[in-house]
Amino acid sequence: MQIKARTLSCLALVVTTLAITSCGTRAPVPTEGEAAATGGADQIATLRIESSVTRDALQGAMPGARMLSFNPAGGYAILSVTGQDGRAAGARLNSQSLRTLGVSSVQFEADVVLSAPSDPRADGLGLTGWAGGITGWAAGITGWAAGANILPETDWNRAVAYWNALGLPQAQQLVPERGQGVKVAVLDTGVDLNHPLLQGRVDAAAGWDFVDGDALPQEEHALLGDGKYGHGTAVTGIVLQVAPNAKVLPLRVLSPDGSAPMSRVVQALDRAVASGAKVVNLSLGSTTDSTALNTAIAGALAQGVLVVTSSGNSGTEGMVYPARKVNSATFPADSGLLAVGSVSPGLYKSDFTSYGVNMSLTAPGEEVLTTFPDNRLVRATGTSFAAPAVAGALALALSAGPSSPARLVTDLCATARANLDPIFKTKLGAGTLDVAAFVDTYR
Structure with a gap:
C-alpha cells in the first residue's frame, strides 16, 4: 500500500461523538x-x-x-x-x-x-487527515464535535452515505447497547493501540502478537515498503463504527507484508475462543483448503462463535478459503461461518470482488472511511472491509440478547437488501447487509 496522509496532532483531539463505517481494502489473494x-x-x-x-x-x-x-x-x-x-x-x-x-x-x-487480499486499485487505500482533528467515538452516530463538520465535505458526505446505506442511525437507536458486552476478535496485522478513536474499545490486555510472540499486537511497518500497514486498524475501525460499544480483541497474525502461515491463524482462532470472543473477523484467505483451519473453525462454531470471512479480491468466480467452504457439507449455510463480498453504493457487484453461488451476503466495500495508524483516517476499498461491517452487525445484534448462530445467520440473510446487479445477483448471496432491518428482528 502506498499511502500519504497528514498526521493529526493528539493535542487537538477532544472525545465527543463519531462512528464511521467500513468495508475493506482488499487483501492480496495469493497466487x-x-x-x-x-x-x-x-x-x-x-x-x-x-x-x-x-x-x-x-x-x-x-x-x-x-x-x-x-x-x-x-x-x-x-x-x-x-x-x-x-x-x-x-x-x-x-x-x-x-x-x-x-x-x-x-x-x-x-x-x-x-x-490479506491485495489492493483492488492503485488508489484503493488513499488517506485523509482529520481536517482540524476534534472528534472521537462515543455512543454511536450522533454527530461530530458537538455537531460541527470537521471533515472535508466530500468525505463527510461519503461517510453519511455509508452509514445510511447500512441503516446505522436507526440500528443504533434500536439497540442502544451498541455492542456492549460483545467481544469481536480481529485476526489481522494488529492494530494501532494509540489511535484516539480506538481508545477504550480495544482489549489490548487479552490481545496477542503471534508474529513476534509477545503481548503487544501493535501495527508495524514492513521493512521494505508499507506492505499491509494499517490493514488491521482499518478493519477494527469498521467493526466499531457499526457496534461502537463492542470490544475488539486484536490478534496479530499477519506479518507486515500481509501474510501468515496457517498454523498462526489456527492458534489465534483458538485463543480468540478461549478469550471470550463471540465474533471472529478473518479478512484473509488462501487458494488452498486446510483441514486444520476447517477443524478450528468448526470447533469455534460449536461453542457459539460466529466467524466472518472476506470472499477475496480476484474479481472472478470462486472465493478464497475459508470463505469457499460456506454452504458446503463441512459448513452448511446456517453454520455460523459467513462469506462476505463487496458491492458498490448502488448495490452492484464491485469489480474486484470474488463471488460465487455459496456466498452468504455482501456489504459496501468501496472507499469506506475508517481508522488508520498514526491518528489518521483512510478511504478503504476491498472485501477485507466489507466483512467487518457484518462482524459489527452481529455484535450489535448479540448485545440485544443471546441468540444462536443459526438464527443470527438466518435473520442476517433474510433481512438483506436484494442485490440489483442483473448479471451477478444469483452469485452475491442473500443480498446486501441492512443493519437496521437485521437488528429490528431482536427489538
Missing part, C-alpha cells in the same frame, strides 16, 4: 505458487482424539511438536511440527496402538500461507 508455499518445512497435524486424551500424552507421542489447539471435548487436537519430525511422529503413531493413546486418526498438511 497458486504463493498458496502452496510453506513456512520452511513446517507441517500441521490434525488429530481426531477421544475426550480422555491428555495434552501430556500427545506431547509425549510427538516430541518437539507445538500445540496449536487442544480440544478433547470437541474431539480434536492440532499441532505444528517440522517436516522431518512430523513424518517420524506419524510413523511412531501409526506403528503403535492409536486406540490405546486415544487417537483415531492423524492428518498432516503443509503449513501453507494465507494473505
